[in-house]
Amino acid sequence: MSRGRLRIYLGAAPGVGKTYAMLGEGRRRLDRGTDVVVGFIETHGRRNTADRLEGLEVAPRRRIEHRGAVLDEMDLDALLARRPEVALVDELAHTNAPGSRHAKRWEDVEELLAAGIDVISTVNVQHLESLNDVVEAITGVRQRETVPDRVVRDAEQVELVDMTPEALRRRMVHGHIYAPDKVDAALGNYFRLGNLGALRELALLWVADKVDEAMRRYLSDEQIAGTWETRERVVVAITGAPSGDHLIRRAARMARRSHGDLIGVHIRPGTGLREGPNEELLAHRTLLADLGGTYHETTSDDVAEGLVAFAGSVRATQIVLGASRRDRLSELVRGSVINRVIRAAGEIDVHVISRDDGAERAALPPAPRRHGSPLSRRRRAAGWALVVVGLPLLTVVLDAARNSIGLPSVLVIYLLYVCIVAAIGGFGPAFVTALASTAAANWYFTQPLYTLRIRDPEHLIAVSAFVSAGGLVSLLVARTARRTADAARARAETEALIDVVGADVGEHDPVGVLLSHLRITFGQIGAAIFVREGDRSWSVVAVDGLDSTPVPSEGERLELGEDHLLTLTPGGLTAADRRVLGAFGARLVEALQRRVLEAAASDAATLARADELRTAILRAVSHDLRSPLASIKASSTSLLQDDVDWNAEQRAEFARTIDEEADRLDDLIGNLLDMSRIEAGAVEITVRAVGLDDVIAAALASLSEPTGRVVIELDDDGPAALADAGLFERVLANIVANALAHSPADRKILVQATSRDDTAVMRIVDHGPGISPEARATMFQPFQRFGDDTSGGVGLGLAVARGFMTAMHGVLSAEETPGGGLTVTLSLPLAGKSDALPLPSPAGAAS
Template identity: 50%
Template structure:
């Protein structure tokens, strides 16, 4: 059975018309004879959307009961049993009520697709998992319902439903999206023009990436290698030379000319793994590319132009930026060079050859390290000076060997010298051996002349082979040494890039690793002349004190104290310096984030406080003022009952104000550490009834189960009473009328636990931590009651007395709050 196809209508913002457009498509398919059913559509009371359901088959919803309340969800089993050709399923990111087959609706949709049913669905851009945090930063609203990007990207069709911010705000103002009482708040918050513009751009960019994925897949499926200039992608080729900075900045300017263009830097490494660019320079170039918004890549290939073009075509690049050849004119006469070859083979990709300071000046080859140690070279020369005369004497004594055998023996001696001392001793041995063979063994003997042509050819072959063997042996030794050095450098850099930067303080760990690696006394990092970090003995604070100085990116300088560095060591230190730039930037960003977090939290608290208190202050004030104004009025005559009711209203409203102000002041003092606590030994049977009396008639409905032999608590009576009042009031607010709250108490080791139990709808376990945040009113049936300080204040007061306040699920449904305080004997 073929899998069904998924078509998603992606909304840039709520209210742009994605559900309406989805239903239009459902009507079009139904008119063409397709079997279409509406599995679930949420109209939100919008009459135009409601009208679109006409003439469409709408399946009944499933009713689920959760924590004493009823909810409706899409009936997945009914849709599967009905097996339509097309199912219309609204709100893909929706979270199902516990008890459903799947936690999320997008998982229900996967079942429909697996059953071969095509699905039309909707989702807003703020619900995409990858954009969730970005949307929260823009709008200030965190979306708890998300759908994985992979689910949306896997859809056969994704259609963006878009609308200009001005048009969407007009729709909002005309009442086409929300109810009239919500319009002003929406326009002033989520639906601000800046928010809508940002959401619109996010949706366009995300969809552009989706289109890129589809294009790449199409080109791969059809084996299309030519570049399709659907989007500007600029690739800059880096050699690891000093011209890299110029090339990167030039490529960035080219990319900036087209908004949305991609910048990619690529370095082609030789596939022998030995000869390569300076890793420190490449690391610095990587930092620069990423700071300009680009990405860094590294590929391996023996043929640099072909490897570069293969990468460019793979990413569908439109332009390549290369540096002009640094080779001299003589070298360019023999080979075309990377730039010319790349241009000739680039096809439809534009190639920019950028001039720089080193262009045409010839390559400055780094001085190659000696293949063998100095002692071995000396031993090679001694072998030539002592061994060849001795060999000549021995061969002269054992006369009778042919000239061919003499030449072979001398050739073996040259190879031995090459193995002992390397190239130059071997070359000396080849020249000296040819002279000795000529003088002592080639007729006429005793003269540097050669009578026969064959002997001349034999000596010439001897010299040629001797030089060639010497060169091969020396090259092999040099390559072995380079490989060992490259392996050591790679291992050191891998350790730096991996283990060090994963620490909590990457910069200090990096500098400490540098000090240990080269056994230095101290390592100091300067930024624009100021000491940023230092490890070891603090004796190096300025360049004059340093034994070595290495420049990092920008104004960063690393000063090393302890010993002078060799040229090969400086390469690794420069790589450390490049990584230090990354580590310093990471620590500064972390510090900025840590500084911004309290400010953001304070701003959130202030906003929540203003939103909550503005309502909860006005309501009792308005009630009290209305009651007092009515009593003072001379236009209306009130009897005793009316007057008593008005006085009770005023009294109750003032009590609410007193509780509100008291909670706010106590919370402020608690956070400032200025709340006075006077703990004494007190019984729970004294505190709890008194707290319930403060709740008035409602408090008398709470059932108590407190043992007479309960140990004394060590607590502040006034604060404990406040805690019980807050928890009991909260439990009363959430408990059904036929099942009032219950308060029990019991001893548990050195503590007494007071449990405030309600049988209301409860709160999911993953939200228990949120109930103790100030200004949270989770699960309130009346969202306009209280400012959400009760539980936060109660936990703070409990902890201030050395106790704990923790939630627990009530068996059978509901929430239990457990106050645990030390006993008088166990404190």
């Protein structure tokens, strides 16, 4: 008897239509003549789902008593006895009632499959065992019912039932998922847009992995060796080199742009010995994980072959390598890993990334001296060592072979040695070698021996030619070395100037970047810029590389315009260095001028905002403040009239008008003062643990409007937030007052208080006309009314609320209520202790 086949409909969240799709598939198979039985279905009261059951045979349920309650479960024995071709079993992750044969429904399904019955089932992504902790981190809810991943992966077909978060929330509002009394709570918690988006991405990625697994199996079964570029996979070679972080970030950007996978690999030598700890490699491994990549290690005697083999095993489409640090000679002797990877990669693209200039930038090489050797001190020392040690040894060897070689051969060997010394040590050691070689050839190998006299004129010509050739070779090598040093210096200066030109691209304030480039380029310990304050005093503008406060009188000095001074420590620059330094100085002057202009522009913008605020306040004073004053004046004047006999009811009405308009005036003035404090950054707060239930009660009590329409929902644990109690109360009062003013009289205002991770969250949900997406972008700015009447205030309530929340290091945001209206969310740090904590008020809290 063959095993049954499993088909699963996977969803991102409840309500996406998994059960509906499963029943649709059952009806299609039934229409084709297949024997289909519904083993267990849960409609959750959804009419459309119940309608899909029509015409399908439904197996009877087994009723189990547990602790006084009767629970309905799938009757596994009845279904096995019925033996349909296909069984529809809903909710694969369900936990069976105590007393059932199996603890989990997926175990019941396993038995049905073993009996040869095909099963179609449903499951949500949050029930997969491997994703349980991820889902809890996203939603704050831990799923107790889970399914082992292997059960779902072993299914013959897994079909994703997909729906956008917005569409799912609309279904919720229309009552297609939960009962109306549960809709608001669900939308504010599990069914938030962010949660649904993250769960949808998890489901898509999980299904994509399963599809990828199936494709790998197909490629293996069909013995297809090539790479199918169905998904970009970027493999980055990690060596533990200092510039590796630049390489990993570059590879991560490449993978992100192509929506591909980032895979890091470190090739260990195949010696059987494990490398010692490498802190750089550990740091690169951590960085790779932070950027969403995976880390692998493999062993190979040949780095290039091992890297290409690994890339092929993971079906990589791109390989990213860092530029080689080897010199030319080393590459010629040992070969180039990069070239071997390119030749062996085949269809895989290979990217060679240059080293990070910021991390690898070297100082300018010293300018070659006009008089003296342009070579380094080490090379000159090596040349003199060849003169002192090598030439005597060569002479001893030639003397020992006197009987085998003649004078011409000796002179050629000495000339070759002179060329070697010239190439290494320059003109001085080579010229001395030429003279000493001439003397040695004359003394040991020219007749008469052991004298400096030359008997044969031909030998005299040969020795003279040798001396001339040796001196000429030494001179040519010295000139070549000087020109090479000049070219290296020119190239370094060009690179430094290119860095200067491009240093401020994309930088908000390039002074610090330029200063750092300057210090590294000239090999200085520290660099600083000072600005003149008065006739003799200077203050530091920027500093790089120095731990202590710099002094203007120390180090090399360069004036930057009339008011700025650049100092380099310890200094010691050459004339050539100062020429390049002049270019740096010009760019620094431009950057400093840019900083001054930006500061002036910022001050001008601040003044402009202040003028706008002042104009708005004057407009509010001239109109909105006069209205309550006019009402108070009219009512009080009427009460003071002696010629009119007002009855008690009329007098009471005048008194109520005065009282209401005085309260309104007090609110207006209070908001104006609060806004002024926020704009000035003068909000003083004391943060402590504040119970959300206490804040809600105090805020509602402070409102003059009736609050009977406000419905409060609190978590059982009564969360507390770190906030200033008075400011938090004002914020909530402003938000609730707005909701009451703009909601229909027959609609409730919902205030929810809950905790999520380390955050206390309060949501105020109304079902009024709402605010358009365009208006939501400016709704928290001062004096915004959005076309409503002017009787309610000057449009400062939401701006004050945002300013107070920012001052308390909280977040205030707004979104559309599904079905119409506005939902305002207040988020503050969750209280962990009740100690008072004074915090500085951030400047510009309302901005």
